[in-house]
Structures are given as C-alpha cells and as structure tokens.
Amino acid sequence: MSRLTIIPSVLKYIAFFFFLLVGFSLKGQSQVDSLVNEGTKYHDEKNYEKAIEKYQEALKINPDSWLAHYEIAFSSYEMKDYENAILNAEKSIKNDKNSAYYSYVILGSAYDIIGKPKKAIRAYEKGIKKFPKKYLLYYNLALTYYNLNDIINAEPNAIKAIEFNPSHPSSHLLLAYMNNQKGERSKTVLSLYYFLMLEANSPRSKEALNLLNSLHKKGVTRRDEKNIDVVVNVNDDKDFGASELMMSLLEASKNLEENKDKSQGELFFENTKSFFTILGELNDKKPKSSFQKRFYVPFFKKLVHDKHTEAFSYYIQMSSEDKEVLTWLELNGNQIEKFGNWYENQNK
Incomplete structure (x- = not known):
C-alpha cells in the first residue's frame, strides 16, 4: 500500500520541478532573444561594438546560443575583425547545424578576405552540403574561384546561384565577367x-x-x-x-x-x-x-x-x-x- 501512495507523490514533485525548469528555460530564451534584438538594432546603426556587448550578455545566459554567436560573427566581420568573425561563425555552426546558413557565408567570406581561399572554399562546400538550395553559398564559392582565376569551377557555381535566385544581380554580373574573360561575346x-x-x-x-x-x-x-x-x-x-x-x-x-x-x-x-x-x-x-x-x-x-x-x-x-x-x-x-x-x- 505504501508503495502505491509514494509513487504519485514522487511523480507530483518531478512534474513540479520539470515545469519549473521549463519556465526558467523559456524565460532565459526570452531574455536571450531580447538582448539579440537590442544588439541587431545597434548593428543596423553601425554601432558594432555596442551590438557585440549585447550579444555577449545573451551568451552569459545561454553560452550555446547559435544566433548570438552568429550575430557576433556578423558584427565582427563588419568591423573587419575577421579572426573573431571566424571564431564565432564556427561556434554558431557547431551549436546549431540546421540554422547556420549565414554562418557559413560569414566564415567563408572572412577566410577569403584574410587570404585563405582554400579554407573559404571548404566552408562554402560544407554549407552547400547542408543547405543545397542557398544561392549565396554558390555565388560566394563562384567568386572565390573566380578570384583564383579558376573559371572552370567558378562558372557552374555562378549558374547554380542564378538558378536558385534569378533576381540576384551580382551572380549575373560575375557570370558576364567570366564569359568575357573566355572571349564568349554573346x-x-x-x-x-x-x-x-x-x-x-x-x-x-x-x-x-x-x-x-x-x-x-x-x-x-x-x-x-x-x-x-x-x-x-x-x-x-x-x-x-x-x-x-x-x-x-x-x-x-x-x-x-x-x-x-x-x-x-x-x-x-x-x-x-x-x-x-x-x-x-x-x-x-x-x-x-x-x-x-x-x-x-x-x-x-x-x-x-x-x-x-x-x-x-x-x-x-x-x-x-x-x-x-x-x-x-x-x-x-x-x-x-x-x-x-x-x-x-x-x-x-
């Protein structure tokens, strides 16, 4: 009899603590979202340092927030702090592999700017493997190959970018420059x-x-x-x-x-x-x-x-x-x- 009376009691306390933890989790996520939103406003005003401060506050609440790491990467990139952009883009990808499309874009772009095109190519290719329909990954990959004077690999990626987003002007312009370099007038x-x-x-x-x-x-x-x-x-x-x-x-x-x-x-x-x-x-x-x-x-x-x-x-x-x-x-x-x-x- 005692066993039958104890189990409901234990379940009641487990349920209480479960809902308590869920409540704290939801509240914490709400605070993270609020701080990230504040940060993006500063970013849009080009106050990147203040934006990063807000994102770092968000990370104190949730150190694994892929979004906060991505936003730090983005603001760091705009500040030309490419090492920090790379570091946080990688953390963003690690913490949420399904939502980090733009993190691959930042990662590849930062590597490209600091003179590491091979690492940029690897970043874009990994991104494409997970997000095969994102035109910007193909465009950036094409641009990196083009800057290496590798038209053979650049051209099909520029075409892919256009196929996934025909309204992206830069993809058409890049393809034009490639074809002009090849002497293909029409x-x-x-x-x-x-x-x-x-x-x-x-x-x-x-x-x-x-x-x-x-x-x-x-x-x-x-x-x-x-x-x-x-x-x-x-x-x-x-x-x-x-x-x-x-x-x-x-x-x-x-x-x-x-x-x-x-x-x-x-x-x-x-x-x-x-x-x-x-x-x-x-x-x-x-x-x-x-x-x-x-x-x-x-x-x-x-x-x-x-x-x-x-x-x-x-x-x-x-x-x-x-x-x-x-x-x-x-x-x-x-x-x-x-x-x-x-x-x-x-x-x-």
Missing part, C-alpha cells in the same frame, strides 16, 4: 542585359553598360562615309557562333542612311530587339545545350513577344545619363511600371 552580352535589368543605376551599372556597348561595337570599324569593316571572331562556341556575326551586322546597320536621324537610344532599342528576336529564332532550331540558351534566350524572346523591349532598353540605359534616355523614362513611367509588373510575374 554569352557575356546576355548576362549583362539581365544584370542591367536588375540593377540599372549604380556605379557597377555604368561599367556594365559601357562593356555591353563596347561588345556590340567590337569588330565594327567605319573606314569612310561609304565603307564599314566588320571583323568577326570565329570561335568554337556552337551555341552562339552565328550570333557573333549577327551582332556585328546589327551594329554596322546603325550607319545606314535610314538610321542617320535616329537617336542612340532608339538605335540601342531597335538593335536589342533584333538581337533578341533572331536569337530566339535560332534557339528554336537547335537543342538548348547551354545555360544561356535555356535561361536567357527564352526570357528575352518572351520580353519581345510581350512588347516590353522598348521599356527594357531605355530602362537599362539609365546610368548613361543620356538626356534623351532620361527624358524618355520620365515621359513613359507607365511603360516602365508595366514592364516591372511583367518581370515580377515571370518569377511566380
């Missing part, structure tokens, strides 16, 4: 067009637009009033070999009598539309073997079909500060808005 142009659509008015945009224009003009020289020389680079690119000649001929056509009174903005639009149209037609006839033929060409073909090429062409020239371009943009805000809505619908 592929470079396609990536630059897409990048400029995503980021039309920044210092990078101005450089990208200049490169785009220079590639269109490549090999086209006006000898005199009646003669234009067109030199086309013959390469082994089976996907875009024909487009090299087409691009040069379109550029040369700017000098025709019928085009002499047209503005640069108009000519840019007309040649862009022709380029996309012909590429789309060529793409329908041949297997889509490359990423560019699978991704960029169908996108720009649809852009032409849905009649947004004019808005697109003027919009991506924004950084040129050309008065005619800026005037067109000012007078045609409704077309730009429709084009923006169209683009958003492509990604749904």
Whole structure:
C-alpha cells in the first residue's frame, strides 16, 4: 500500500520541478532573444561594438546560443575583425547545424578576405552540403574561384546561384565577367542585359553598360562615309557562333542612311530587339545545350513577344545619363511600371 501512495507523490514533485525548469528555460530564451534584438538594432546603426556587448550578455545566459554567436560573427566581420568573425561563425555552426546558413557565408567570406581561399572554399562546400538550395553559398564559392582565376569551377557555381535566385544581380554580373574573360561575346552580352535589368543605376551599372556597348561595337570599324569593316571572331562556341556575326551586322546597320536621324537610344532599342528576336529564332532550331540558351534566350524572346523591349532598353540605359534616355523614362513611367509588373510575374 505504501508503495502505491509514494509513487504519485514522487511523480507530483518531478512534474513540479520539470515545469519549473521549463519556465526558467523559456524565460532565459526570452531574455536571450531580447538582448539579440537590442544588439541587431545597434548593428543596423553601425554601432558594432555596442551590438557585440549585447550579444555577449545573451551568451552569459545561454553560452550555446547559435544566433548570438552568429550575430557576433556578423558584427565582427563588419568591423573587419575577421579572426573573431571566424571564431564565432564556427561556434554558431557547431551549436546549431540546421540554422547556420549565414554562418557559413560569414566564415567563408572572412577566410577569403584574410587570404585563405582554400579554407573559404571548404566552408562554402560544407554549407552547400547542408543547405543545397542557398544561392549565396554558390555565388560566394563562384567568386572565390573566380578570384583564383579558376573559371572552370567558378562558372557552374555562378549558374547554380542564378538558378536558385534569378533576381540576384551580382551572380549575373560575375557570370558576364567570366564569359568575357573566355572571349564568349554573346554569352557575356546576355548576362549583362539581365544584370542591367536588375540593377540599372549604380556605379557597377555604368561599367556594365559601357562593356555591353563596347561588345556590340567590337569588330565594327567605319573606314569612310561609304565603307564599314566588320571583323568577326570565329570561335568554337556552337551555341552562339552565328550570333557573333549577327551582332556585328546589327551594329554596322546603325550607319545606314535610314538610321542617320535616329537617336542612340532608339538605335540601342531597335538593335536589342533584333538581337533578341533572331536569337530566339535560332534557339528554336537547335537543342538548348547551354545555360544561356535555356535561361536567357527564352526570357528575352518572351520580353519581345510581350512588347516590353522598348521599356527594357531605355530602362537599362539609365546610368548613361543620356538626356534623351532620361527624358524618355520620365515621359513613359507607365511603360516602365508595366514592364516591372511583367518581370515580377515571370518569377511566380
């Protein structure tokens, strides 16, 4: 009988202490979250030292908080304290392997900056193994390989980054630089067009637009009033070999009598539309073997079909500060808005 009466009593005390511990745990986590939130506010104000103080207070309550360690890593990275960023990114990963995606980004980036690209690559690859759909890991990995002049490994990772997030401008720009380095003119142009659509008015945009224009003009020289020389680079690119000649001929056509009174903005639009149209037609006839033929060409073909090429062409020239371009943009805000809505619908 005594045994039957003792067990419920013991269970009652066990239950009491269990709920007491749970209560303390929840309260502690609430305090940690509150301190981390305070820290992130300081971080957003660029007061990184004060932010780290708050995160360290959170660690006194819960030394294993992956989030507090991550935030310290992030603030340390912004302060250029890369050793501390690495230390806390590693602790964040160790304490919560399922929630530390950005910790791998910080870890790899810090290693890259201090001149340890091999460790950066290992960090990104470990992150990709656990988070195989996170575009930023692929982009950073591609960038590290690119800076090592290893285009063979850089290119597929840049493509992966685009596949997982087509709206990330830097991935398209990086791919453009890789293809330009390889002498692949058409592929470079396609990536630059897409990048400029995503980021039309920044210092990078101005450089990208200049490169785009220079590639269109490549090999086209006006000898005199009646003669234009067109030199086309013959390469082994089976996907875009024909487009090299087409691009040069379109550029040369700017000098025709019928085009002499047209503005640069108009000519840019007309040649862009022709380029996309012909590429789309060529793409329908041949297997889509490359990423560019699978991704960029169908996108720009649809852009032409849905009649947004004019808005697109003027919009991506924004950084040129050309008065005619800026005037067109000012007078045609409704077309730009429709084009923006169209683009958003492509990604749904």
